Amino acid sequence: MTHAPLRSTARFAIAATFAGAIAGLTGPAFGQAGEVNVYTYREHKLIEPLLDAFTKETGVKVNVISAASGLEQRIKTEGANSPADVLLTVDINRLEDAVKAGISQPIKSEVLDKVVEPKYRDPEGAWYGISMRARVVYVSKTRVKQDAITYEELADPKWKGKICIRSGQHMYNNALFAAYIAKYGPEKAETWLKGLKANLAQKPSGGDRETARDVAAGKCDIGIGNTYYWALMLNGGPSQKPWADATKVILPTFKDGGTHVNLSGVVLTKYAPNKANAMKLIEWLAGEKAQHMYADVNYEYPVREGIAVNPTIAGYGKLNADPMPIAKIAENRKAAADLVDKVGFDN
Numbered sequence: 001m002t003h004a005p006l007r008s009t010a011r012f013a014i015a016a017t018f019a020g021a022i023a024g025l026t027g028p029a030f031g032q033a034g035e036v037n038v039y040t041y042r043e044h045k046l047i048e049p050l051l052d053a054f055t056k057e058t059g060v061k062v063n064v065i066s067a068a069s070g071l072e073q074r075i076k077t078e079g080a081n082s083p084a085d086v087l088l089t090v091d092i093n094r095l096e097d098a099v100k101a102g103i104s105q106p107i108k109s110e111v112l113d114k115v116v117e118p119k120y121r122d123p124e125g126a127w128y129g130i131s132m133r134a135r136v137v138y139v140s141k142t143r144v145k146q147d148a149i150t151y152e153e154l155a156d157p158k159w160k161g162k163i164c165i166r167s168g169q170h171m172y173n174n175a176l177f178a179a180y181i182a183k184y185g186p187e188k189a190e191t192w193l194k195g196l197k198a199n200l201a202q203k204p205s206g207g208d209r210e211t212a213r214d215v216a217a218g219k220c221d222i223g224i225g226n227t228y229y230w231a232l233m234l235n236g237g238p239s240q241k242p243w244a245d246a247t248k249v250i251l252p253t254f255k256d257g258g259t260h261v262n263l264s265g266v267v268l269t270k271y272a273p274n275k276a277n278a279m280k281l282i283e284w285l286a287g288e289k290a291q292h293m294y295a296d297v298n299y300e301y302p303v304r305e306g307i308a309v310n311p312t313i314a315g316y317g318k319l320n321a322d323p324m325p326i327a328k329i330a331e332n333r334k335a336a337a338d339l340v341d342k343v344g345f346d347n
Contacts, residue, residue: 155195
């Protein structure tokens with residue numbers, strides 16, 4: 001099989017599958033001064049502006065491999081010869097998968113410790129969050145009159161046959177369900193999940209955008225999704241804008257807490273060959289310029305205090321993020337996955 005080298009952001013490498021563009025990594029690009037090698041699950045269009053800006057500001061060339069799955073295993077298989085310096089990913093599940101795979105090393109940075117709250121980083125420094133997204137509801141403008149809702153209320157029988165959601169095993173829902181377990185315990189979480197399942201209008205399917213589409217089509221009144229998808233639909237052209245126009249976003253909260261948030265985050269790989277440049281990139285991503293770009297290009301919430309969110313996101317209302325540490329949520333990932341199977345949520 002022909003090996004494909006990492007490419008600079010000017011010729012961004014997009015790998016549709018694990019077996020494609022990340023089949024192998026060799027060549028003279030690796031180990032050269034002035035470079036950093038990034039493996040990422042993030043979409044090309046979402047991070048290329050950030051990495052190009054980093055290169056322009058620092059002169060450090062960024063080589064990138066993007067894939068839909070398998071990056072942690074790839075780095076593990078490459079071992080000490082891995083060219084990867086940084087794993088840039090989304091969701092606490094993938095951050096923790098990297099730790100469990102043994103491919104990370106502690107990130108030690110006073111710069112990051114000053115701007116990233118402890119609840120948004122691993123207690124041992126294995127990963128740091130660099131932007132946030134909230135798990136919210138898209139509701140019908142015409143059929144749902146209330147302007148506030150709790151996560152607990154999603155299991156209220158008044159919503160029977162009214163809710164659309166993607167698979168309960170998807171990592172975005174897994175994190176929400178894990179947060180519920182962490183907050184209330186497995187027994188109450190099971191009761192809640194059964195109630196939520198009873199309120200579904202259809203079998204869990206599709207993605208977050210499709211839940212908005214189905215609300216717009218009248219198949220359900222409430223769709224559960226991430227904050228940035230609605231903004232992307234609103235500003236995404238004629239095919240999806242009607243889905244956003246027919247819905248509004250409500251930021252749910254736990255009864256005694258805030259809105260559930262998840263992270264996009266960064267891992268410093270165990271054998272990073274360009275560690276100094278990797279740290280330079282990681283700290284830059286938490287800097288003011290990058291945080292503004294996360295807000296305005298990606299429609300995410302900055303982890304850095306004092307950075308304004310995008311006006312579309314601000315239109316949802318002020319985010320009151322739940323105080324629970326993300327690492328605590330991660331501890332309940334398996335319990336959440338088991339619970340989804342136990343109640344037959346996706347059946």
